[in-house]
Amino acid sequence: MYAEGVAEMAGRIRDEDIALVRERTSIAEVISDTVTLKSAGGGNLKGLCPFHDEKSPSFNVSPARNVWYCFGCGAGGDAIKFLMDAEHLSFVESVERLAARAGLQLRYVEDDRSTPRTRPQQGQRQRLVAAHAAAVEFYRAQLGTAGARPAREFLAQRGFDRAAAERYGCGFAPDAWDLLTKHLRQQGFSHDELVTAGLSRPSRSGTLIDRFRRRLMWPIREITGDVIGFGARKLFDDDDGPKYLNTPETPIYKKSHVLYGIDQAKREIAKQGKVVVVEGYTDVMACHLADVPTAVATCGTAFGSDHIAVLRRVLFDSDERAGEIIFTFDGDAAGQKAALRAFEDDQRFVGRTFIAVSPDNMDPCELRLAKGDLAVRDLVARREPLVDFALRHLINRFDLDTVDGRVEAMRRAAPLVAKIKDREKRPEYVRKLAGDLGMEIEPVQRAVLAAANGQPTDGAPNGPARPGRPTPTVDSPQSMVERESLKLALQEPVLAGPMFDAVEATAYRHPVHQAVRAAIAAAGGTATAAGGAVWIERVRDACDDLAGRALVGELAVEPLRIDGEPDPRYVSITMARLQWGSVTGRIKDLKSKIQRINPVSNKDEYFALFGELLSLEQHARALREQAAGGL
Structure with missing residues (x-):
């Protein structure tokens, strides 16, 4: 589909302009807007994939070649493809977004490709963002x-x-029915665009009016x-609407994905x-101004799995670098309920979750105003560990002076202890829970163990499966050298050049490797390539095998098996x-x-094959000498 989009757009945006956008775009900067990247060695970067849930970073970025690939879900491509997948943009919108970022003026052609133009019709997303x-x-x-x-x-x-x-960016929606609507219509935004954006709505009479009136406004970014x-x-007291009113769901605003601040x-x-994680706009402002610059808030909805996915990518919340997630809730019953609900999401984080509750039950905004x-x-x-808070408030609901109260508290608390993801801490919490309940440790241990064993497990692996994913035998020397030669062709085509092209596809045993080798030939061969994202996309587009297409993206970012920069000698050894x-x-x-031929009855065939064998053995000795030094 991506290749079809490129082909389709080549008739609207000039090919050389698309190539220039790719050349002038820093893929690391583009992806860093949504994914925290760390060094992966060899000049590559890694982070948590934005397209599937994972706890170990498998999302790789190669700044040198301006491409990205996820070893976990198989997604990959260049900066254009990243924006298409991450922000659900069309090919046109992605190119235009990157061109604006790079300060480039795109040139367009009409359908007959004869008359250049420079003023495109913007895509829907761009129009809605511009209206906001x-x-x-x-x-x-x-x-x-x-x-x-x-x-x-x-x-x-x-x-x-x-x-x-x-x-x-605070503002005010005036006491008027259609002042904003008229203002935006004068700027060229259509009736449908304003309704779709959630900025205006039809009145009972059918005319278009402002969605927000007489309210303090916060832009949500x-x-x-x-x-x-x-x-x-x-x-105003005579406003019969809710205390807070948010933009409705639109093509660009999904409240379950948005975090204010x-x-x-x-x-x-x-x-x-x-x-x-705080509860409101003013709490975010108060925290930031009080030098707690890591505060964010949900926008009119409960904290959920989509919010967690956003935060984990920004936190780089992984096995390598577990983050800290600190919730602030009021100390009242609603706040306690919210904290217990947050503990249910604790398993989705690799890092530790905490809760911070003001002794006076004040939110951060009130606390800053009252105490600075x-x-x-x-x-x-x-802050205290969320599990401690959850356990304390759960068992406090029971009468621990009675046997029934202690046993019921144990039954309700045991599943929380069983859910603690750090297994080494569970025995300590078992002892703590037994002490808090005034019970012997053995029945508490049994209750926690029963709760742990009673949790359903489906054995699903981290991340979605990928039908047709190439599975080369990584422990096979032949497979490893096949991958290395293909990496050289994709990453260093100028260096690989004629040496790579001279080796026929029959040298590759793995069928997916054969498909990639054929695609490289179909794309013109390495001798004609300049490298970079354009070359990699050309090979990907030329590959008819789905698994081969995925492997192209994978090999484009996989480090070469050499310390330092490759040179012609390394290419020669590999080939x-x-x-x-x-x-x-x-x-x-x-x-x-x-061995299966009778040399007496099939003398001619026998000696022909024997001559070929001698020639091949001589060739093998020469190759072995050339390959001395190895990978």
Whole structure:
């Protein structure tokens, strides 16, 4: 489908402009907007894949070749493909986004490819994002008007001055039915675009009116910084709407994926390896201004699995670097319920989960206003493990002075202990729970063990299976050298050049390796290639085998088996070893065939095969000498 998109768009965006976008784009910078990347050695980077759930980083990026590949789910490609997959953009929108980022002016041609043009029709996503950007400026300007005084007072009463309001783009939806709608229509946005964006809605009479009126507005940005929605706070008593009103679900705004403040917090989250999850917009602002820059909040929905996936990628929450996830909840019953619900999600994180509850049951905004910035920082510093909080509040609901109360508390608490993902800590929590309940340790141990054994397990592996994924025998020397030669062709085609092209496809034994070798030939061979993402995509497009296409992406980022930079000698050694494996296989087959022939009755065939065997053995000796030094 990607190849078809490229072919289709080649008639609209000039081919040389697409190539220039690829050349001028830093794939590491593009991907770093959504995935925290760490060094993987050999100049490559790695992170947690945004396309499937994993606990060990298998998502690899090769800045030198401007390509990416996930060894876990098989997705891969260049920066254009990443935006298409990660942000659900069309090929056109992805190219345009990268061109704007690189400061490039794209040139277009009409369907007959004869008349160049430079003003394309923007894709839907770009139009909706542009409409939100215009709405942000409109609402910000309205915040300074006389009618917005209640909004300014609301901010001031919570400790936010003008600079804070500007930093977070706060605005005001005026007391008018269609002021924003008319403003955006004058800027060229259509009726359908404004409704689709969630900025306007049809009235009972059928006319288009503003969705938000008489409210304090917060722009909600996705991780890349684009505004995709709004949160609106009620200010007037005669407003019969909910306290907070959010943008409805739209093609660009999915509340289960959005975290308020992630655009400003992502770099500190990655740097510190921790994130603080709060409950509202003002809490995020208060934390950031109090020097807790890792705070984020959900937008009108409960914290869920999609939010976890976003945070894990930013945290680089993996077996290699477990992060800290700190929840802040009110100490009331609703807050306790939310904390217990958060513990259910604890298993989705590799890192440790904590809870921070103010002694006075104040949220971070209230705490900062009452006691200052230091109190907010202390709140986070005093965090306790979420499992401790959950156990304490669970057993406190029972009368531990009675036998029935202790036994029921044990039965309810045992599953929580059984869910602790660090198995080495479970015995300590068993002892702690027995002490808190005033019971002997043996019945608590049995209850926890029963709970652990009673949990259903389906044995599903981490991440989705990939039908048709190539599974070369990695322990086979021949398979390893086949992969190495293909990597040289994909990663270093100028260096591999004629040496690679001179070795026929018959030297490759694995059928998927044969398919990739054939695709390289169909793409023009390494002698004609300049390398980079364009070359890799050309090979991928030329490969008719699905498993081969996946392998092209995999080999494009897999490190070469050499310390330092490859040179012509290394290519020569690799190709010699490749041929040597093929030649020795043919020698073995010939010897077997000769042994089955009667040299008396089939003298001519016998001596022909024997002559071929001698020639192959001589060739094998030459290859063995050429391959001296090995991989």
